[in-house]
Amino acid sequence: MEQLITIRTFTYPHEIYVIRGKLESEGIRTFLKDEMTVQVHNFYSNAVGGVKLQVFAEDADKALDILDSVKEIPQEVIVLSKKEFENSTSCPFCHSGNISRMRKSNWLTLIPYLIVGFIFPVYRSFYICFECGKRWKIKK
Numbered sequence: 001m002e003q004l005i006t007i008r009t010f011t012y013p014h015e016i017y018v019i020r021g022k023l024e025s026e027g028i029r030t031f032l033k034d035e036m037t038v039q040v041h042n043f044y045s046n047a048v049g050g051v052k053l054q055v056f057a058e059d060a061d062k063a064l065d066i067l068d069s070v071k072e073i074p075q076e077v078i079v080l081s082k083k084e085f086e087n088s089t090s091c092p093f094c095h096s097g098n099i100s101r102m103r104k105s106n107w108l109t110l111i112p113y114l115i116v117g118f119i120f121p122v123y124r125s126f127y128i129c130f131e132c133g134k135r136w137k138i139k140k
């Protein structure tokens with residue numbers, strides 16, 4: 001009997017899909033544990049320890065190598081205080097001016113995310129840097 005090994009856990013299922021797609025494309029079968037629980041009740045994600053991405057024990061080494069090689073797109077929106085982010089025209093992380101303010105209500109800005117297949121977390125508005133990919137919002 002084959003043993004399943006958890007190679008990574010995620011808070012929300014949408015974070016998994018890109019990585020899972022990559023593993024599957026490399027011929028590794030993946031399994032999600034607790035996916036349904038978390039999808040139905042997001043609040044339970046922490047309670048059940050997140051969604052677990054699992055592979056067969058024999059694939060674990062290869063899967064971990066692939067995970068290491070994948071440059072992940074930062075998904076987190078970092079919350080900054082107003083003090084930390086006084087200048088709203090450049091990225092606080094790499095100081096690039098190539099940033100944009102995103103709003104949930106503006107569907108045009110969401111289209112790139114829909115194409116890549118992310119279910120984007122609901123934030124009223126946040127900033128994104130197109131240079132380093134970081135996202136942040138300002139604490140009120």
Ligand SMILES: [Zn+2]
Nearest residue numbers: 091094129132
């Ligand atoms: Zn940046």
